[in-house]
Amino acid sequence: MSVRTYIQSRLGSRKILLMTHVIVGYPSLDVNWRMLERMEQADVDLVELQMPFSEPIADGPVFARANQEALKKGLSTDQYFDFMARATERFGFPHVMMGYYNTVFRLTHRTFCERLRAAGGAGFIVPDLPIEEYHDLFPLSESHGLTPVALFTPTNTDARLVEIGRHGRGFVYGVARRGVTGKRTDLKAGIDALAARYRAATDVPLALGFGIAGGDDVRQLHGSCEIAIVGSALLEHWENGGEEEYRSFLEELQKARF
Amino acid sequence: MLDSLLKNVEARTGYFGAYGGAFTPEILRTTLDELIAAFEDARRDPSFWEEFRTVMQTYSCRPTPLTPLKNLSEALGGPAIYMKREDLNQTGSHKINNVMGQGLLVARMGKKRVIAETGAGQHGVATATMAARLGLKCTIYMGAVDVERQRPNVFWMERLGAEVVSVEDGSATLKDAINQCLRDWAFSMDDTHYVLGTACGPHPFPQMVAWFQQIIGQECREQMLAATGRLPDRVYCCVGGGSNATGTFLGFLDDEEVELVGIEAGGEGLDTGRHAARLAGTDGSPGVAQGYKTYFLQDKEGQMRHTHSVAAGLDYIGVSPILACLRESGRVRYEATTDGEVLEAFQTLLRREGIIAALESAHAVAGAIREAPDMGKDKTVLLTLSGRGDKDIFTIAEALKDPGWQRFLQRKAGR
Numbered sequence: 001m002s003v004r005t006y007i008q009s010r011l012g013s014r015k016i017l018l019m020t021h022v023i024v025g026y027p028s029l030d031v032n033w034r035m036l037e038r039m040e041q042a043d044v045d046l047v048e049l050q051m052p053f054s055e056p057i058a059d060g061p062v063f064a065r066a067n068q069e070a071l072k073k074g075l076s077t078d079q080y081f082d083f084m085a086r087a088t089e090r091f092g093f094p095h096v097m098m099g100y101y102n103t104v105f106r107l108t109h110r111t112f113c114e115r116l117r118a119a120g121g122a123g124f125i126v127p128d129l130p131i132e133e134y135h136d137l138f139p140l141s142e143s144h145g146l147t148p149v150a151l152f153t154p155t156n157t158d159a160r161l162v163e164i165g166r167h168g169r170g171f172v173y174g175v176a177r178r179g180v181t182g183k184r185t186d187l188k189a190g191i192d193a194l195a196a197r198y199r200a201a202t203d204v205p206l207a208l209g210f211g212i213a214g215g216d217d218v219r220q221l222h223g224s225c226e227i228a229i230v231g232s233a234l235l236e237h238w239e240n241g242g243e244e245e246y247r248s249f250l251e252e253l254q255k256a257r258f
Numbered sequence: 259m260l261d262s263l264l265k266n267v268e269a270r271t272g273y274f275g276a277y278g279g280a281f282t283p284e285i286l287r288t289t290l291d292e293l294i295a296a297f298e299d300a301r302r303d304p305s306f307w308e309e310f311r312t313v314m315q316t317y318s319c320r321p322t323p324l325t326p327l328k329n330l331s332e333a334l335g336g337p338a339i340y341m342k343r344e345d346l347n348q349t350g351s352h353k354i355n356n357v358m359g360q361g362l363l364v365a366r367m368g369k370k371r372v373i374a375e376t377g378a379g380q381h382g383v384a385t386a387t388m389a390a391r392l393g394l395k396c397t398i399y400m401g402a403v404d405v406e407r408q409r410p411n412v413f414w415m416e417r418l419g420a421e422v423v424s425v426e427d428g429s430a431t432l433k434d435a436i437n438q439c440l441r442d443w444a445f446s447m448d449d450t451h452y453v454l455g456t457a458c459g460p461h462p463f464p465q466m467v468a469w470f471q472q473i474i475g476q477e478c479r480e481q482m483l484a485a486t487g488r489l490p491d492r493v494y495c496c497v498g499g500g501s502n503a504t505g506t507f508l509g510f511l512d513d514e515e516v517e518l519v520g521i522e523a524g525g526e527g528l529d530t531g532r533h534a535a536r537l538a539g540t541d542g543s544p545g546v547a548q549g550y551k552t553y554f555l556q557d558k559e560g561q562m563r564h565t566h567s568v569a570a571g572l573d574y575i576g577v578s579p580i581l582a583c584l585r586e587s588g589r590v591r592y593e594a595t596t597d598g599e600v601l602e603a604f605q606t607l608l609r610r611e612g613i614i615a616a617l618e619s620a621h622a623v624a625g626a627i628r629e630a631p632d633m634g635k636d637k638t639v640l641l642t643l644s645g646r647g648d649k650d651i652f653t654i655a656e657a658l659k660d661p662g663w664q665r666f667l668q669r670k671a672g673r
Contacts, residue, residue, distance in 0.1 A: 053560075053561065054428060054547075054561045054562040055428070055433065055437055055547045055548055055562055056437075057282070057283065057437050057440045057441060057548065057549070058283045058444075060441070064427055064437075065427070068427065068428060071561055076559060077559045100547075101281055101546050102545050102546045102547050102556070102560035103559065103560055105544075105545060105546050105551075105560065106545065106556075106558070106559055106560035127283050127284075128281045128282060128283055128546075128549070129281065130280065130281070130282075130284065130287065132271060133279065133281060151283075151284050152284070153283070153284045153285040153287070154285070155285055155286075155287070155288045155289065155447070156284060156287060156288060157288060160287065160288070164284070175284070175285060178285060178444060178445045178447075179285075179441070179444050179445035180441045180444055180445070
């Protein structure tokens with residue numbers, strides 16, 4: 001089933017879908033596995049698995065440190081794809097690779113697509129790769145059955161949004177505010193207008209992320225988009241309160257979908 | 259002269275051969291487009307370059323002198339050596355050329371705040387002086403390791419009114435300061451300009467920084483012709499990010515008979531892995547990070563390595579895409595000199611010519627000292643001294659184990 005069809009089918013039973021995030025290798029692969037088990041328990045709809053990079057320019061302090069710690073412990077590209085293969089074997093939700101372009105560039109576009117498909121990945125999000133630089137990555141991802149996820153940001157002109165939207169497959173990742181990941185977003189300040197601008201620029205489902213920090217935020221997005229993305233806030237709950245707090249936070253998020 | 263390079267630049271994406279481009283989060287796209295438009299507008303306006311030259315003449319001692327190094331030439335028994343004195347600029351290095359140029363652009367764009375990364379601190383100090391003079395708010399990001407080894411520059415930046423933010427991420431050096439600037443800018447772009455300090459980063463920075471720094475090469479060319487009646491046989495520059503080298507080389511790019519040599523930081527030696535040589539040797543490889551494609555010091559999976567150099571300003575993973583392109587075309591030859599050779603060269607220049615070189619710039623001196631004895635006496639060499647070494651007093655005194663300085667530090671600390 002394509003990512004887009006999957007999203008449509010899940011929307012039959014909930015107002016919004018939930019995409020959560022794991023930085024592979026942080027705090028450890030074992031903990032990552034338990035995180036995924038809790039996500040499965042909460043019936044999360046999609047999961048981003050981030051491949052760590054030494055220069056994560058789109059990430060705020062929480063994720064930047066997590067990238068760094070995962071690499072310090074020796075997380076390699078092989079380990080990343082092995083982990084993804086085990087996860088896609090075991091868990092039913094689609095797994096989307098998130099990472100920086102140098103990982104893809106060093107593997108080459110073709111090998112990256114082959115390895116991602118072999119690991120059972122559904123698609124990829126590469127925040128530092130503008131659409132002009134995809135080149136054969138678009139046809140290659142299509143021939144490998146992978147969904148490239150484009151990003152909309154609040155500073156894009158309407159013309160640029162349309163340009164990006166043309167490349168939308170599966171869903172488009174709408175960035176909810178300026179800045180980097182992790183900082184709380186005030187969703188009352190014009191998120192509906194922003195979502196409407198994004199919506200007008202693409203036919204595929206819209207996801208919104210960056211600074212979505214709790215159940216109230218997810219509810220706030222009902223009707224504005226099809227997918228709410230929660231990343232840094234989840235990791236912070238694990239760091240502050242361990243597995244139990246992580247579980248209850250996921251429960252709060254999952255209930256907010258209805 | 260820059261045009262021979264610029265003709266390779268596709269207007270939108272900013273490639274020099276296979277290198278360059280703009281690999282940033284989409285959030286920065288509109289701001290970069292605005293900057294490209296402002297720069298293109300200024301570049302095509304002849305009065306802008308005149309305004310820039312006037313500012314540099316009245317605020318920063320341009321044209322900087324060309325000094326014949328007769329004693330050094332004699333000691334080496336080789337060619338006549340001439341030194342371009344960028345150390346005599348306002349704030350003590352070539353960094354001010356680019357900074358004042360971007361400052362004029364900031365004024366055109368009407369932004370009220372500037373941010374900048376700094377390694378050795380020269381670019382941070384230069385940016386802080388520009389901000390003070392133009393009445394702009396200023397934040398400087400500096401790796402915690404560099405804050406430690408370049409305290410005097412931190413002092414001056416803060417006295418000039420800049421906020422200095424110590425960056426603890428990653429290796430806590432120049433690259434991490436650049437990441438932090440990109441993150442700040444992703445939020446603040448409406449009223450803030452990022453004054454990138456070298457010919458690296460996303461388009462249009464490599465092209466724009468090189469365009470301002472070509473003032474070095476233009477002056478060098480005229481001054482060498484005036485002093486010797488011909489062009490130099492060889493030109494040496496140190497290469498960190500590559501802005502003084504690019505600026506100097508641009509003056510001679512079309513003169514095929516002039517050999518251009520870039521000297522990188524060899525650290526403890528290219529075979530030790532503890533160095534910052536991306537283009538010399540074989541450790542550098544193509545990659546994409548910090549917004550651009552170039553040669554990086556990275557592992558095979560593309561994670562950046564820790565670099566090492568006695569000179570904070572050369573201690574960086576990447577290098578200007580312009581210089582990567584000129585490596586591939588064979589126009590520029592790259593070598594690396596070790597920390598040890600650099601300290602030697604520093605002292606030789608000090609004792610023979612009475613010139614205090616920045617440790618970064620002393621790499622170019624070391625390169626010339628290594629190779630000059632093999633050149634004929636009828637040849638001429640130009641080398642660019644990109645900055646002065648006063649700011650390195652702590653590092654140099656420590657490396658030389660100067661006893662008087664150690665006693666002085668103990669006394670001060672004991673107070």
